[in-house]
Amino acid sequence: MVDQPDGKSAFPDPMELTQAMASIAEKSQALVTAFLKRQTAQEPGRPAMDPMNIGGAFMELTTQMMTNPTKLVQAQMGLWQDYVNLWQSTAQRAMGQEAPPVIAPQRGDRRFRDQAWDENLLFDYIKQSYLLTARWMQNTVSEAEGLDSKTAQKVDFYTRQFVDALAPSNFVMTNPEVLRTTMETRGENLVKGLDNLLTDLERGEGSLRVRQTDEEAFEVGRNVAITPGKVIYQNELMQLLQFDPATDKVYKRPLLIIPPWINKYYILDLRPDNSLIKWCTEQGFTVFVASWVNPDHTLAAKTFEDYMLEGPLAAIDAVEQATGERKINIVGYCLGGTLLAATLSYMAARHDDRCASATFLVTMTDFEEAGELSVFIDEEQLASLDQKMNDTGYLEGSEMANTFNMLRANDLIWSFVVSNYLLGKDPFPFDLLYWNSDSTHMPAAMHIFYLRKMYQENLLVVPGGIELAGVPIDISQIETPTFILSTREDHIAPWKSTYAATQIFSGPVTFCLADSGHIAGVVNPPAAGKYHHWTATKTPNTPDAWLNGAVQHDGSWWPAWKKWLAKHSGAKIPARHPGDGDLAPIEDAPGSYVKVRA
Numbered sequence: 001m002v003d004q005p006d007g008k009s010a011f012p013d014p015m016e017l018t019q020a021m022a023s024i025a026e027k028s029q030a031l032v033t034a035f036l037k038r039q040t041a042q043e044p045g046r047p048a049m050d051p052m053n054i055g056g057a058f059m060e061l062t063t064q065m066m067t068n069p070t071k072l073v074q075a076q077m078g079l080w081q082d083y084v085n086l087w088q089s090t091a092q093r094a095m096g097q098e099a100p101p102v103i104a105p106q107r108g109d110r111r112f113r114d115q116a117w118d119e120n121l122l123f124d125y126i127k128q129s130y131l132l133t134a135r136w137m138q139n140t141v142s143e144a145e146g147l148d149s150k151t152a153q154k155v156d157f158y159t160r161q162f163v164d165a166l167a168p169s170n171f172v173m174t175n176p177e178v179l180r181t182t183m184e185t186r187g188e189n190l191v192k193g194l195d196n197l198l199t200d201l202e203r204g205e206g207s208l209r210v211r212q213t214d215e216e217a218f219e220v221g222r223n224v225a226i227t228p229g230k231v232i233y234q235n236e237l238m239q240l241l242q243f244d245p246a247t248d249k250v251y252k253r254p255l256l257i258i259p260p261w262i263n264k265y266y267i268l269d270l271r272p273d274n275s276l277i278k279w280c281t282e283q284g285f286t287v288f289v290a291s292w293v294n295p296d297h298t299l300a301a302k303t304f305e306d307y308m309l310e311g312p313l314a315a316i317d318a319v320e321q322a323t324g325e326r327k328i329n330i331v332g333y334c335l336g337g338t339l340l341a342a343t344l345s346y347m348a349a350r351h352d353d354r355c356a357s358a359t360f361l362v363t364m365t366d367f368e369e370a371g372e373l374s375v376f377i378d379e380e381q382l383a384s385l386d387q388k389m390n391d392t393g394y395l396e397g398s399e400m401a402n403t404f405n406m407l408r409a410n411d412l413i414w415s416f417v418v419s420n421y422l423l424g425k426d427p428f429p430f431d432l433l434y435w436n437s438d439s440t441h442m443p444a445a446m447h448i449f450y451l452r453k454m455y456q457e458n459l460l461v462v463p464g465g466i467e468l469a470g471v472p473i474d475i476s477q478i479e480t481p482t483f484i485l486s487t488r489e490d491h492i493a494p495w496k497s498t499y500a501a502t503q504i505f506s507g508p509v510t511f512c513l514a515d516s517g518h519i520a521g522v523v524n525p526p527a528a529g530k531y532h533h534w535t536a537t538k539t540p541n542t543p544d545a546w547l548n549g550a551v552q553h554d555g556s557w558w559p560a561w562k563k564w565l566a567k568h569s570g571a572k573i574p575a576r577h578p579g580d581g582d583l584a585p586i587e588d589a590p591g592s593y594v595k596v597r598a
Helices: 014-040 054-066 069-094 121-142 149-165 176-185 188-203 276-282 304-323 335-349 371-376 379-392 397-407 409-422 431-437 444-456 495-503 543-548 558-566
Strands: 229-234 238-243 249-251 255-258 287-292 328-333 355-361 482-487 509-514 532-535 551-554 572-574
Touching: 054 149, 069 121, 121 149, 149 371, 149 409, 176 188, 188 409, 229 304, 238 276, 238 304, 255 304, 255 335, 276 287, 287 304, 304 328, 304 335, 304 444, 328 335, 335 355, 335 444, 355 558, 371 397, 379 444, 397 409, 397 431, 482 495, 482 558, 495 509, 495 543, 509 558
Parallel strands: 255 287, 255 328, 328 355, 355 482, 482 509
Antiparallel strands: 229 238, 238 287, 249 572, 509 532, 532 551
């Protein structure tokens, strides 16, 4: 037997391997038991369901493809030719000749970063074979004729989910790093991986809840969400936080931030070095933020209207009480921005001009081209969701998290499956992923209204299409000076869709485009020196025309926004502290609402 340099056998000890396999078998039995228990726990007699209506979409795809068998045969022949080219390329390499790859992973595809995928002939063949098949499958589906746009989008999305799931990197015997680790640890990685898998099943009460980070490494108020301040107002839906000033002088007009209630506000206050909230206090702004409640069944009847009345409008009133200032600047992030648009329309109809400026961060107002999230919005899925929420009074936060994870499955699902379950690693402490896993529930009445009226029916852009608190909403009547920030790789609020607001609002609009995605593009402190952003003095009819005339700048968009915001913030005055005004502090920031976990 060949020995390794350290004296250990190159192969696992038979007794150790037997014990490891016995342990794996034992844990696998527990895994199957947990799965069966969950299946039998369903209501007796309830028929099997396809709540996402995937089966119908693929049945329609099959029907359309069968009407043009010639095209299907051509696709098959193209795949066969690709395989022939791959075989020839592999044969050339086997004989010591140079041969370029037939296909290569896309830039940024981290599944095949291990050197063995390129250097080992067998694994290179497996990799390229998978990539060719994946390309053929996705192209065949995307080029199918006769499908309506919604069905085409759905089959394309779920085909990609299927293709991603079957990647060779996701399996023990076709992942060189996993095989190498298995030999080096004598199978301990697989045993540890099963432990991790069972732990995640227990956490999900029979449903797999993949850990993305070490959740024990973080605590809200201890090492995330630590910018000092006070809770100065609260109601059933939100706490209003006022942060301590970081400068002797501050701008006269306060700054109010409305984050989305799908996640918690501290994405804007993760660490001192990347906190937008802390940075704003250092620029001389008096900063307030709404911290939304994590609702339970008692808030099931809360509506979108309630979120407006008890959210932005209540916060604006409270900021005026706390500072004595009637005029404020206001920011809406993602869904918080959608609510802000509705609120500004409501205020305009009531001749309420207390918002001197509005900033929209990665916000959808026109949902005509809503990106891949619209895959989850059709009548069948909404009816299923409505029934599910009627049982509990809310949508489980984990379900929303799973939806967002599916949009980037390789990064947010399969990479952790490989790391946690195949390599047997413990999740790495990462504050952003801790926040990502700190999900919130959605009240039933509010959530179904939002999905139907915005995503499904796109009524926010229809004058009078929706009514809130007796006021027909018309966002084209918004005359407030507006700054719109979108991100170029946003998979939740596609930037070309968010650009539509520039053609809807009546007031002056400044549009800014940042590099990266929905989170990293927004939370990009200047000191990091990362990414680019683009600005332009005009907002032409189309996003492409805007980008063609835009100027690229290095680094964060924050300084450009600060320059714009300062123009709407008034003169400098002595710094304000929580409690200086008519509202007494209730508790220290970050408050109690944000600490409630789903």
